[in-house]
Amino acid sequence: xKYRQLxxxxxxxxxxxxxxxxxxxxxxxxxxxxxKEQKPAxxxxxxxxxxxxxWDDVLTxxxxxxxxxPKMVNLFKCDKDEIHRIMITIDKDINLLEQEGFEWLMQNPxxxxxxxxxxxxxxxKERNVEVFDxxxxxxxxxxxxxxxxxxxxxx
Numbered sequence: 001x002k003y004r005q006l007x008x009x010x011x012x013x014x015x016x017x018x019x020x021x022x023x024x025x026x027x028x029x030x031x032x033x034x035x036k037e038q039k040p041a042x043x044x045x046x047x048x049x050x051x052x053x054x055w056d057d058v059l060t061x062x063x064x065x066x067x068x069x070p071k072m073v074n075l076f077k078c079d080k081d082e083i084h085r086i087m088i089t090i091d092k093d094i095n096l097l098e099q100e101g102f103e104w105l106m107q108n109p110x111x112x113x114x115x116x117x118x119x120x121x122x123x124x125k126e127r128n129v130e131v132f133d134x135x136x137x138x139x140x141x142x143x144x145x146x147x148x149x150x151x152x153x154x155x
Contacts, residue, residue, distance in 0.1 A: 001048045003055040003132050011047070014054060021050050059128035064144035065135065070095045073105070075147040076139065078131050086150045087117040106146075109153055118154050 011018060022032055027046075036043045065076040073096060077084040092113040094101035108114065123130050135141070 002052045002129070003059075004051065004136070005048055006051045006054060010054075017054070018050055021053070022046065055132060056128060058141075059131045062131050062141050064142045064147050065131065065139040066142045066146060067134070067137070067139040068096050068102075070097055070101075072096070073146075074139070075150060076134065077144065077147055077151075078127070080127065082120050082122045083130065084120045084151075085118065086147060086154065087119075088150065089115045089117075091115070106149070109150065116150065116154055 006014070019029070022028075025046075027035070032043075035046070063078055065078065067074040067076075071090050073086075073088040075086040075088070088105070090096060090101075090105065090113060092104075092111075094104050096102055096105060105114065109116075
């Protein structure tokens with residue numbers, strides 16, 4: 001596998017897509033039930049292939065990621081060949097995971113208690129694998145509004 005198998009909940013949410021995936025391989029519902037019961041390893045392989053297809057599609061469309069902790073924010077813009085990062089650290093008694101702390105940051109980005117660092121690196125591995133790794137480490141896919149807000153401040 002290139003990534004990881006989708007969770008049970010993710011498979012349930014993609015039930016129709018998975019059925020179409022199986023149909024594209026001439027596997028109908030009855031045959032799928034038989035495969036699951038009689039050839040669990042084959043069923044697992046099919047689920048793994050489908051998972052990789054779904055992850056590749058999602059990751060290819062992913063442009064921005066963000067990762068929040070109580071005192072730090074990491075914002076990423078995932079371009080084709082390189083990834084841009086804005087790291088924000090806070091030296092103040094607030095928690096960025098709480099609404100009040102986040103709002104303080106957004107209203108006071110130039111406060112002396114806020115430090116911004118920026119950087120850009122080329123991917124060391126395949127782009128989607130690196131983006132997936134950031135998601136597995138706790139980053140969330142975002143629309144990029146927070147990244148672009150801070151990018152304007154640092155440009």
